[in-house]
Amino acid sequence: MREIWDYIVIGAGPAGSVFCAKAAASLRILRLDGSFRGEKPCGGLLAPQAAEAIASLGWTMPTKVLADPQVFAVRTMDLQAEIVQSYPRSYLNMRRPAFDAWLRGMAGSGVTTIRARATGLRQEADGWAVEFRCPDGSVDTARGRAIVGADGAGSLVRRAVAPGRDILRYTAIQQWFPLEGVAPLYACVFHRPTSESCSWLFTKDGQIAFGGAFAPKGARENFEEQKRLLRERYGFPLAQALRTEACAVYRPRRRRDLYMGRAGAYLLGEAAGLISPSSFEGISYALKSGAALADAANAAARRREGEAVQDAREGKPARGGMGNENCAEALGASGSGLVHESVKRNRGAAGMGECETPVQRRRTDEAAQVFAAYRRATAGLRREVLRRRAKRPFMYWPWLRRLVMKSGVQALRRK
Numbered sequence: 001m002r003e004i005w006d007y008i009v010i011g012a013g014p015a016g017s018v019f020c021a022k023a024a025a026s027l028r029i030l031r032l033d034g035s036f037r038g039e040k041p042c043g044g045l046l047a048p049q050a051a052e053a054i055a056s057l058g059w060t061m062p063t064k065v066l067a068d069p070q071v072f073a074v075r076t077m078d079l080q081a082e083i084v085q086s087y088p089r090s091y092l093n094m095r096r097p098a099f100d101a102w103l104r105g106m107a108g109s110g111v112t113t114i115r116a117r118a119t120g121l122r123q124e125a126d127g128w129a130v131e132f133r134c135p136d137g138s139v140d141t142a143r144g145r146a147i148v149g150a151d152g153a154g155s156l157v158r159r160a161v162a163p164g165r166d167i168l169r170y171t172a173i174q175q176w177f178p179l180e181g182v183a184p185l186y187a188c189v190f191h192r193p194t195s196e197s198c199s200w201l202f203t204k205d206g207q208i209a210f211g212g213a214f215a216p217k218g219a220r221e222n223f224e225e226q227k228r229l230l231r232e233r234y235g236f237p238l239a240q241a242l243r244t245e246a247c248a249v250y251r252p253r254r255r256r257d258l259y260m261g262r263a264g265a266y267l268l269g270e271a272a273g274l275i276s277p278s279s280f281e282g283i284s285y286a287l288k289s290g291a292a293l294a295d296a297a298n299a300a301a302r303r304r305e306g307e308a309v310q311d312a313r314e315g316k317p318a319r320g321g322m323g324n325e326n327c328a329e330a331l332g333a334s335g336s337g338l339v340h341e342s343v344k345r346n347r348g349a350a351g352m353g354e355c356e357t358p359v360q361r362r363r364t365d366e367a368a369q370v371f372a373a374y375r376r377a378t379a380g381l382r383r384e385v386l387r388r389r390a391k392r393p394f395m396y397w398p399w400l401r402r403l404v405m406k407s408g409v410q411a412l413r414r415k
């Protein structure tokens with residue numbers, strides 16, 4: 001590809017799609033959509049904070065995204081202690097593929113989308129080269145001033161930009177079965193001998209799905225063991241699987257697991273480690289971080305436009321920017337000169353050398369400003385993820401969980 005894009009977005013899940021939808025008007029964006037490789041396993045539950053994120057985008061969600069039926073209680077099952085308790089929850093039961101498709105469409109025609117998987121990244125003097133492979137096996141390279149890693153758990157961008165910042169990863173496995181007479185439910189399943197994490201069981205559109213997050217070693221055997229227990233002890237119809245899905249899922253444990261990238265290479269959603277370490281709720285973080293980066297990038301584009309208008313009025317040559325390098329070499333200064341300390345730090349972190357041209361320096365400053373604004377705007381999300389660690393003992397320490405379940409605190413009382 002010859003064109004040089006302002007941003008290359010890798011991944012068309014909720015994070016990448018919201019970024020594209022909000023930034024399409026002010027930036028030239030190429031989106032690599034690797035979702036053709038199959039459905040991502042997901043509970044498909046939209047938490048209230050995700051619904052709030054959609055509302056704050058000013059969007060309304062089409063009902064075709066919703067699944068049948070809506071369930072407003074979560075049944076918590078401790079398979080080892082054989083305790084079952086129900087708790088009220090106000091999640092929306094939705095069809096995840098339809099949800100992702102709806103979000104992808106929100107960018108309209110303002111974004112160029114290629115169905116392709118990014119296979120390699122390379123930083124160059126003026127941005128990034130991204131190699132990608134299309135479903136027909138053809139390969140190509142795209143170039144952009146900035147890249148956005150919206151590529152979920154196992155992010156290629158995260159590995160390239162932050163080697164050594166590995167997060168604890170589980171293998172999520174999920175299977176779908178015919179419903180066969182089970183009353184609709186949403187259940188969260190715990191069984192310490194086979195998993196230090198949790199599993200889930202839910203009904204959706206005439207099928208029942210069982211899935212769980214397991215340590216990668218022995219994941220399939222442990223999944224099968226939990227399935228057997230649910231089938232034999234509780235009678236769930238988990239015999240003939242209609243389909244099986246699997247993927248990685250992150251469990252952030254420390255502050256350093258949450259990594260937003262650096263100037264010119266931004267991480268969104270799960271790629272940044274933004275996912276609840278207790279419940280694996282991650283859609284709200286994906287939506288909010290996508291919106292935050294778009295706001296930061298749009299603000300930078302507006303500043304640049306304002307300066308261009310001012311320069312034109314004063315008869316100065318254009319200063320150059322994301323895509324406008326004409327006459328920029330003539331300008332011997334780096335833009336407005338208002339470079340914040342954090343911007344200077346980020347510029348260093350971006351590996352920008354001393355021998356940049358004025359145009360490159362201006363772009364570097366802009367990227368650093370975007371990154372500083374993005375980091376500031378997502379500070380609350382990072383705090384929220386870390387706060388959610390406090391819930392883990394009540395869910396994952398078997399003795400404490402049993403104590404809470406037996407006490408009936410906050411449990412539903414059926415009338």
Ligand SMILES: Cc1cc2nc3c(=O)[nH]c(=O)nc-3n(C[C@H](O)[C@H](O)[C@H](O)COP(=O)(O)OP(=O)(O)OC[C@H]3O[C@@H](n4cnc5c(N)ncnc54)[C@H](O)[C@@H]3O)c2cc1C
Nearest residue numbers: 011013014015034042043044045117118152269270282283
């Ligand atoms: C089993 C399971 C159940 C879950 N259930 C829920 C739930 O009920 N509710 C909830 O809120 N959260 C849930 N989550 C978490 C939620 O799915 C994620 O946190 C959320 O999808 C993150 O959004 P994202 O846009 O950051 O990444 P993703 O949704 O993972 O999207 C990443 C996209 O990037 C694409 N991609 C990856 N690599 C490349 C590449 N190299 N090139 C091009 N494209 C690429 C992928 O195909 C995908 O389309 C669940 C997670 C798992 C694993």
